Amino acid sequence: MYKGIAVSPGVVVGVAFRIDSGLGPSEPQVISDRALIPAEVAQFESALEQSASELKVFVQKVAQEVGDSKAEIFQSHIQLVNDPELRDRVRHLIESRGLTVTSALHLVLQEYVGRFAGLEQEFFRERLADIRDVILRIVGHLSIDGSPFLAAMAGRDLNEANGEPVILVAHEILPSQAMSLGDFAIAGIVTETGGGTSHAAILARSRGIPAVSGVASITSEVASGDPIIVDGRDGVVLVRPDSETTAAYRKMQREFFDLKDRLVLNRDQPAISSDGTRIELLANINNVADAHAAGKVGSTGVGLYRTEFLFLSHQDVPDEEEQYQYYKKVLESSPNQSTTIRTLDLGGDKTVPYLGRRYEANPFMGWRSIRLSFEHPRLFEQQIRAILRAGRHGKVSMLFPMITTLEELRYVNKLVEETKRNLRKEGVEFGEDVKTGVMVEVPAAAVCIDAILRETDFISIGSNDLIQYLVAADRDNPKVAHLCEPLSPAILRVLSMVLDACKRTGTQVTLCGEMAGQPRSVLVLFGMGLRRFSMSPAFVPTIKALLSRVTTAQAERFAHHVLQLKTSEEIRAYLTARLHEISSDLEVFDFS
Ligand code: PEP
Ligand code: MG
Numbered sequence: 001m002y003k004g005i006a007v008s009p010g011v012v013v014g015v016a017f018r019i020d021s022g023l024g025p026s027e028p029q030v031i032s033d034r035a036l037i038p039a040e041v042a043q044f045e046s047a048l049e050q051s052a053s054e055l056k057v058f059v060q061k062v063a064q065e066v067g068d069s070k071a072e073i074f075q076s077h078i079q080l081v082n083d084p085e086l087r088d089r090v091r092h093l094i095e096s097r098g099l100t101v102t103s104a105l106h107l108v109l110q111e112y113v114g115r116f117a118g119l120e121q122e123f124f125r126e127r128l129a130d131i132r133d134v135i136l137r138i139v140g141h142l143s144i145d146g147s148p149f150l151a152a153m154a155g156r157d158l159n160e161a162n163g164e165p166v167i168l169v170a171h172e173i174l175p176s177q178a179m180s181l182g183d184f185a186i187a188g189i190v191t192e193t194g195g196g197t198s199h200a201a202i203l204a205r206s207r208g209i210p211a212v213s214g215v216a217s218i219t220s221e222v223a224s225g226d227p228i229i230v231d232g233r234d235g236v237v238l239v240r241p242d243s244e245t246t247a248a249y250r251k252m253q254r255e256f257f258d259l260k261d262r263l264v265l266n267r268d269q270p271a272i273s274s275d276g277t278r279i280e281l282l283a284n285i286n287n288v289a290d291a292h293a294a295g296k297v298g299s300t301g302v303g304l305y306r307t308e309f310l311f312l313s314h315q316d317v318p319d320e321e322e323q324y325q326y327y328k329k330v331l332e333s334s335p336n337q338s339t340t341i342r343t344l345d346l347g348g349d350k351t352v353p354y355l356g357r358r359y360e361a362n363p364f365m366g367w368r369s370i371r372l373s374f375e376h377p378r379l380f381e382q383q384i385r386a387i388l389r390a391g392r393h394g395k396v397s398m399l400f401p402m403i404t405t406l407e408e409l410r411y412v413n414k415l416v417e418e419t420k421r422n423l424r425k426e427g428v429e430f431g432e433d434v435k436t437g438v439m440v441e442v443p444a445a446a447v448c449i450d451a452i453l454r455e456t457d458f459i460s461i462g463s464n465d466l467i468q469y470l471v472a473a474d475r476d477n478p479k480v481a482h483l484c485e486p487l488s489p490a491i492l493r494v495l496s497m498v499l500d501a502c503k504r505t506g507t508q509v510t511l512c513g514e515m516a517g518q519p520r521s522v523l524v525l526f527g528m529g530l531r532r533f534s535m536s537p538a539f540v541p542t543i544k545a546l547l548s549r550v551t552t553a554q555a556e557r558f559a560h561h562v563l564q565l566k567t568s569e570e571i572r573a574y575l576t577a578r579l580h581e582i583s584s585d586l587e588v589f590d591f592s
Contacts, residue, residue, distance in 0.1 A: 269548075282304075347363060
C-alpha cells in the first residue's frame with residue numbers, strides 16, 4: 001500500500017499502464033522480426049523529415065506572431081533534428097539491438113540525461129529540455145495524430161488490460177498529455193509529482209477519474225499490467241492486492257459510481273438551498289468537450305474557461321482567428337451560452353516553447369500568467385480581440401489572472417478600451433457588453449480588495465493560488481501539500497474579508513478554485529455569503545445535492561463558528577461532523 005495525496009475522489013480497481021515522459025512504456029521494446037528493421041529505420045528517417053518541415057513552418061509563424069527572438073527556439077530544434085550524432089545513434093540502436101524507434105529514442109534521451117546529470121548550469125538544463133522536446137516531436141511523427149502520448153496510449157500494453165480499467169502510472173503527466181486523457185478509456189491516475197491543484201489533478205477531476213498524486217517512486221514499484229487499486233478519496237494506492245482486498249474495493253467502486261449516477265439525475269433541478277436561496281453552480285472547463293460535459297451535469301454556465309489549454313495543445317501559437325473560432329465553439333457548447341474566458345495563464349507548471357523557456361528558481365512566483373501577457377503585448381492584444389469578438393455569440397466575460405496591483409488592473413482596462421476602439425475603427429464586430437473581471441489569487445490583491453472592486457466589473461477568487469501564496473507553499477509540491485489547506489484560519493479569514501467587501505459594494509463574486517467543489521468548504525463559503533461556485537463539472541451534482549439539504553441560516557452559523565477557531569484541525573473536525581449530520585452519503589466526495 002502506498003500513500004499519496006488524494007486529488008480526485010472515487011475508487012477504481014484495474015491494471016497499471018506505466019508511461020515514461022510521453023515516450024510510452026519505459027521497458028525496452030524489441031522488434032520481433034529482424035526483417036522489419038529496415039522499415040523501422042525508414043520510419044525514423046521519415047519522422048525526422050516531417051519534424052524538420054513542421055519546425056520550419058513554426059519558425060515563420062512564431063516570428064510573425066510573437067517576434068523573431070522566440071522563433072530562435074524552433075530554429076535550434078531544427079538543428080537538433082538535423083544533428084548527425086542523434087541520427088546515427090538512433091539508427092545504430094535500431095540496427096544493432098533491434099530496438100523499436102521509440103525505444104531507441106527513449107534510450108538516447110536517457111543517455112543525454114546521464115551525460116548532463118549533475119551539471120547545474122542553466123545552459124545544460126535548457127539544452128536537455130530542447131533535446132527532450134525534439135525527441136517527443138519525432139516520436140509524434142511516428143504515430144497517430146502527431147502526439148507521442150497518444151502513440152504510447154495506443155501501444156500494445158494498453159490492450160493487455162483485457163477489458164480491465166486502465167490506470168495510468170507516471171512520474172508526471174505533462175499538460176499537453178493530460179489534454180489527451182479524454183480520448184482514451186483511462187479509469188484512474190497515479191503520479192509521483194504534483195499536488196491537488198496541478199493541471200493533471202484538475203484534468204482528472206474534470207473527467208471524474210479517481211487520482212492520487214505525490215506517490216514517491218511508484219513508477220519503479222509498478223510494471224504495466226500489474227493489478228492496481230486507486231483510492232482517490234484517501235490518497236491510497238494498492239499494488240498487486242490480494243483477492244479479498246480487491247473484492248472489497250470493487251464493492252466500494254460500484255457504490256461510488258452508483259451514487260454518482262444517481263446524483264446526476266438532479267441536473268434539471270435548480271441549485272437552491274433547503275430554505276430557497278438560489279445558488280449559481282458553474283463549471284471550470286479547459287476545452288469544448290468539457291463545455292458539453294458542463295451542460296450534461298446541470299451547471300448553468302462556465303465560470304472559468306482556462307484558455308491556456310488551447311495554447312498547450314497547439315504546436316505553435318494560435319492566431320487571432322483560430323482563437324476566435326475556438327472561443328466561439330466553446331461558448332456555443334457552454335450551458336446557456338455563458339462563459340467566463342480567462343486570458344492566458346501560462347508559466348508556473350505550464351510552459352509552451354514558443355513563448356520562450358526560462359528557468360526560474362521559483363516559477364510560480366516568477367514570470368507567469370498576466371506577467372507573461374504583459375511581456376507579449378501583441379499576443380495579449382490578439383487574445384483580447386478574439387475574446388471580444390466571441391462576445392457577439394453569447395454571454396462572455398473576460399477574466400484576468402494573477403492581477404497583483406491596481407496599476408496592473410488599470411493597464412489591462414486601458415488595453416481593453418484601446419482594443420475596442422481599434423476594432424470599431426476597423427469595423428470588426430464584437431460584443432459591446434463583454435464584462436471584465438479580476439482573478440483575486442495574489443494576497444496583495446485580496447488585501448487591497450476595496451481598491452480593486454472600484455475599478456472592475458466582477459471578481460473571481462482563485463483559491464488554489466491564493467492559498468499557495470498565502471501560506472508560501474508550492475501547490476504542486478507534495479512535501480508541503482499539508483500547508484495548502486483551504487480549511488485553515490488564515491485562508492478563511494481572507495476569504496471572508498473579500499466576500500464582505502463584495503457584499504458592501506454589490507460586486508459579483510465567484511470562487512473558481514478547487515475548494516468550490518469540496519463539500520466541507522462549500523458549507524462554509526455558502527455561509528459566508530458566496531452564491532456563485534465554479535468547479536470541475538463532475539462535482540456539480542454533488543454540490544447541488546449538498547446545498548439542497550442545508551438552510552442559509554445553518555450555513556451562516558457554521559461559517560461564524562469556524563471563523564472563531566484557531567487551527568485547521570479544529571475547523572476540519574467541526575465541518576466533518578456537520579457534513580456527517582447533513583449528508584453522510586456525500587462524505588465520499590470530500591477528498592480535501
Ligand atoms: C486558482 O488559482 O484557484 C484557479 C482557479 O486558477 P488555476 O488553478 O488555473 O491557477
Ligand atoms: Mg490560479
